[in-house]
Amino acid sequence: MNAESLRDLWLTYQSTVAFIGLNGLLALSVYTTLSCGQLSLAQAGFMALGSYASAVLTLHTQAPFPAVLLAGTLVPALVAVPLGLPVLRLKGVFLAIATIGFGEVVRIFFVNLDFTNGALGLVAIPQRTHVLTIYGALAVALFVLWRIQGSRAGYALEAIREDEPAARTMGIHATAYKLSMLVLGAALAGLAGALDAHFNFMVEPSSYSFGRVVEMLVFAVVGGTTVFYGPVVGAAFLTLLPEVLREVGGRIGLQPGPLRLFVNGLVLLLVILFLPSGLVSLPRRIRRWLEARRAAAHAA
Amino acid sequence: MRLSLADVRRTFGGLKAVDGVGFEVDAGEVHGLIGPNGAGKTTLLNLVSGLIRPTAGAVTLEGRRIERLPTHRIAALGITRTYQNIRLFPALSAAENVLVGSHLRRSDPLWRRMVFAPGYRREEADALQRALSLLARVGLEDRARERASNLSYGEQRRVEIARALASGPRVLLLDEPTAGMNPSEVASIGALIKEVARAGHSVLLVEHNVKLVMDVCDRITVLNFGRVIADGTPAAVAQDPAVIAAYLGAEG
Numbered sequence: 142m143n144a145e146s147l148r149d150l151w152l153t154y155q156s157t158v159a160f161i162g163l164n165g166l167l168a169l170s171v172y173t174t175l176s177c178g179q180l181s182l183a184q185a186g187f188m189a190l191g192s193y194a195s196a197v198l199t200l201h202t203q204a205p206f207p208a209v210l211l212a213g214t215l216v217p218a219l220v221a222v223p224l225g226l227p228v229l230r231l232k233g234v235f236l237a238i239a240t241i242g243f244g245e246v247v248r249i250f251f252v253n254l255d256f257t258n259g260a261l262g263l264v265a266i267p268q269r270t271h272v273l274t275i276y277g278a279l280a281v282a283l284f285v286l287w288r289i290q291g292s293r294a295g296y297a298l299e300a301i302r303e304d305e306p307a308a309r310t311m312g313i314h315a316t317a318y319k320l321s322m323l324v325l326g327a328a329l330a331g332l333a334g335a336l337d338a339h340f341n342f343m344v345e346p347s348s349y350s351f352g353r354v355v356e357m358l359v360f361a362v363v364g365g366t367t368v369f370y371g372p373v374v375g376a377a378f379l380t381l382l383p384e385v386l387r388e389v390g391g392r393i394g395l396q397p398g399p400l401r402l403f404v405n406g407l408v409l410l411l412v413i414l415f416l417p418s419g420l421v422s423l424p425r426r427i428r429r430w431l432e433a434r435r436a437a438a439h440a441a
Numbered sequence: 442m443r444l445s446l447a448d449v450r451r452t453f454g455g456l457k458a459v460d461g462v463g464f465e466v467d468a469g470e471v472h473g474l475i476g477p478n479g480a481g482k483t484t485l486l487n488l489v490s491g492l493i494r495p496t497a498g499a500v501t502l503e504g505r506r507i508e509r510l511p512t513h514r515i516a517a518l519g520i521t522r523t524y525q526n527i528r529l530f531p532a533l534s535a536a537e538n539v540l541v542g543s544h545l546r547r548s549d550p551l552w553r554r555m556v557f558a559p560g561y562r563r564e565e566a567d568a569l570q571r572a573l574s575l576l577a578r579v580g581l582e583d584r585a586r587e588r589a590s591n592l593s594y595g596e597q598r599r600v601e602i603a604r605a606l607a608s609g610p611r612v613l614l615l616d617e618p619t620a621g622m623n624p625s626e627v628a629s630i631g632a633l634i635k636e637v638a639r640a641g642h643s644v645l646l647v648e649h650n651v652k653l654v655m656d657v658c659d660r661i662t663v664l665n666f667g668r669v670i671a672d673g674t675p676a677a678v679a680q681d682p683a684v685i686a687a688y689l690g691a692e693g
Contacts, residue, residue, distance in 0.1 A: 288554050293547045293568075296533075300541045303530035310490050312516035312545040312608060 154384075155272060159340055161380045162275035166333035168360035168372030169282050173326035175366045177319055178302030180233065182354045183224065183240035184330040186247035187217035189349035191331025192338040193251060196263045199339065206269045206339070210278075213335025214328045221327035225320045244354060251346040262345025263338075270340040278336060279373070282329055286369035298322065359405070363412050365419020374421050379405065442501075443468045443643050444489070444520075444612050449498030449508075451484055458484040459495070460667035466612065466660075471634055471644045473658035473675070475651075477687060480664040482647045483525055486614050489645070490522045491515035502612065517545055519611030523601040523618060525647075531590035535581060535600045538589050539572035542607030546571075575603040579633065595622045602633065612643045619650050631657050655679065663687070 167184065174181040195213035198204045204212070228239045252260045289295045300308035301315050309315050338344045364375020383401045390400045416422055445465040451458050459481045466472040474482050487493045489500055491512040500508040507515050521542070529538050547568050553561045576585050579599035584592060589600060598618055605613055615634070619627045627650060634657045638644055648654050654661065655675045663671040663684050671681040678684055 285555070289551065292551055292554050292565075293544060293549055294551050296537060296541050297544055299533060299537075300530050300544075303532055304528050306492055306512070307524070307528040307530070308541070309512035310492065310516055310522055311542050311604070312513050312521075313541075314513045 157380065157384055159270075159272045159275055161377045162272070162279050163333050163337050163340070164357075164360055164376035164380050165279050165373040166275075166282060166329055166336075167357045168364065168376040169279075169286065169369075170326040170329035170333065171354070171357045171361045172366055172369070172372040173286070173322045173329065174319075175361060176302065176369075177298040177322050178305070179229065179319055179322070180237045181228075181240045181323060181326065182237050182351075182358070183221075183243045183323075184326060184357055185349045185351070185354040186240075186244035187221065187327040187330035188334035188337075188353070189244075189247050189251060189344075189346070190217040190220060191334030192344040192349075193257060193263070193334075194331070195335035196266050196338045196344050197257065199266055199269070200263060209269075209339075210332065210335050213338075214332040217331035217334075218324050218328040221324045222320065225323040229316065229319045229323065241351060241354075244349070244351065248346050248349050251349075260346055262343060264343045266338055266342050266344070268339060268342060270336045275336050275340070278332055282332075283370060283373065285325075290369050294318070359409055363409060363420060365416075365421040367418050368421055371419045371421040375419060378420060379408070382408070442466075443470075443503055444645070445501045446485075446489070447499045447501070449485070449488060449500060450496045451481075451488055451493065452496050457667050459488065461498070462662075462664065462667070462669055463498075464662045464669065464672055466643050466645055468611075468643055469638050469641050470659045471638045471646060471657050473654045473661040474645060474647045474664065475649075475654055475661060476664035476670075479666075481667040482664055483616055484667075485664070486522060486616050486645070486647060489515075489612075490520055490614055516608065516610075519608075520614065521605040521608050521610040521612075522614035523598070523605050523616055525616040525620065527594075527597045527601060529589040529597055529600055529604070532588065534586050534588055535576060535592060535596075535603075536569065536572050536585040538600055539575050539603045539607050540568060542604035543568055543571060545608040572603075572607060575607055576600070578606075579603045580629065595626045598622065599630075602630075606637065606642075610642060612645060613637060615644060615646045615648070617647055617649060619648065619653060627653055 167188065170184045170187070191213035194216040195209045198209045198212055224243055228236060231239055251257055257263055289298070297308065297313045297318055300311065300313055301318055305315050360376040360379055361372040362375070363379060364373065365371030382404060386400050386404060390396065412419060416426065442465045447463045449459055449462045462481070462485060464472070474485065476482055484493070488495050488508070491507070491510060495508050498508070499506055502518055502520065505518065507518060530541060533541065547564070549561055549564045573582065573585055576582050579602055581596060581599055581603070584596060589597060592600065602615070602618060619630050622630065631653050634644055634646065646654070646658065658675055660673065661675055661678045662669055663678060665687045670683045670687055671678050
């Protein structure tokens with residue numbers, strides 16, 4: 142393989158590689174709240190805020206790109222505080238519904254906002270995001286979550302996930318921890334939104350619908366939510382899957398679109414039924430299975 | 442006086458679960474709380490630990506009113522507890538459960554871990570070491586790495602006690618710590634309670650095992666239908682006609 146064909150290969154798959162990174166960030170933004178047992182589905186709304194805030198800055202000011210990214214991260218993080226204080230009193234499915242409501246409010250707000258061209262959205266945003274920028278952001282996010290796991294705060298989060306009232310009687314300020322994770326998730330979603338806006342040239346309200354946040358949740362669940370890198374594995378797997386399916390589908394004469402939806406659903410179903418800790422638990426499961434077989438062979 | 446309750450009331454709808462209860466617990470005292478089922482003992486522990494709020498009355502910890510404070514603040518002031526229906530964090534190991542219990546005693550801020558500041562590793566190792574020595578104190582040093590959900594019933598109860606002790610509480614609330622234990626386990630819990638009290642912690646003990654209560658408690662408060670029917674030393678309470686009537690039924 143020579144340099145020429147290697148470059149062609151990169152040009153073909155560059156955007157897939159970028160989307161793996163962006164989807165990884167989005168999956169992590171869902172993971173942050175899941176890590177303390179809260180199912181928040183406001184992340185598409187936070188992503189929209191990040192995208193729009195950064196795009197408006199780029200289009201209307203001379204702000205340098207790092208400042209734009211910072212704004213895209215901070216705006217949703219600041220919005221998450223007054224949102225979180227009331228809604229984090231809710232539990233389980235009620236929290237999910239309230240946060241879905243927030244996401245829809247944000248989307249409809251931008252549909253009706255003339256300043257950002259309503260439903261048409263903003264176009265011709267200069268492309269400033271490099272693939273390396275995305276992976277730099279992903280690396281920072283993974284680093285932070287890696288350091289939280291196993292720390293005093295990390296154990297507090299696990300305790301809240303397992304039994305919130307019991308955690309409170311251990312002196313853990315559960316509300317503060319839950320709010321911090323919602324803010325961190327909002328920041329990650331906003332950062333991904335800002336990066337996405339400056340990679341795809343455009344933002345439009347319809348990309349931040351309920352379906353988007355479900356997609357992020359599926360990434361996290363398929364990858365696994367018991368370790369911090371699980372959601373990224375899930376995002377990489379499910380982002381690569383359509384590329385593979387396109388090749389396979391083309392050969393056996395199937396339409397890639399319907400095939401993709403079918404396989405996505407199938408993967409989700411199989412993971413929930415057989416791998417509740419996600420794809421990241423697969424190596425350990427295989428190892429255990431092999432050990433059990435060896436032990437059985439010995440016994441026989 | 443370390444912990445005192447004055448005219449504490451709590452109603453659930455029309456039910457007066459706790460109906461004007463008052464008693465005091467001294468520093469280093471083991472105070473028993475007994476009574477028939479439904480007497481309001483667990484409700485009282487929930488009130489003291491802040492899981493529920495009283496309808497009326499005052500709970501005072503070392504001169505400070507605490508009955509309206511949020512749960513985690515009450516824990517921070519020095520009251521931790523165990524539960525009648527065990528509430529460990531099932532996915533965490535025994536040692537990790539105790540580590541969570543030491544949340545209030547640890548200060549290591551997250552940023553030091555983020556920047557790999559010198560010393561953070563030693564602080565974490567120290568915290569783990571404290572957790573392991575607490576597990577050793579309840580006789581579970583060899584089970585430290587086991588998932589809490591895989592431990593036996595008696596072992597889970599002992600992990601809960603270690604977890605509650607990990608914050609170094611002024612007052613330890615124990616809700617039926619020996620339920621489901623065999624006699625030798627009960628004896629070791631009794632010895633542990635005495636040892637904890639000698640170390641200066643106050644203990645408020647809800648327990649059905651009369652022998653244990655008589656053995657370890659300095660004072661006993663007897664509840665029935667949410668009211669105090671007797672209060673005093675174990676010997677005095679055991680002679681009290683009202684207590685005998687509540688447990689065995691009144692004569693004539």
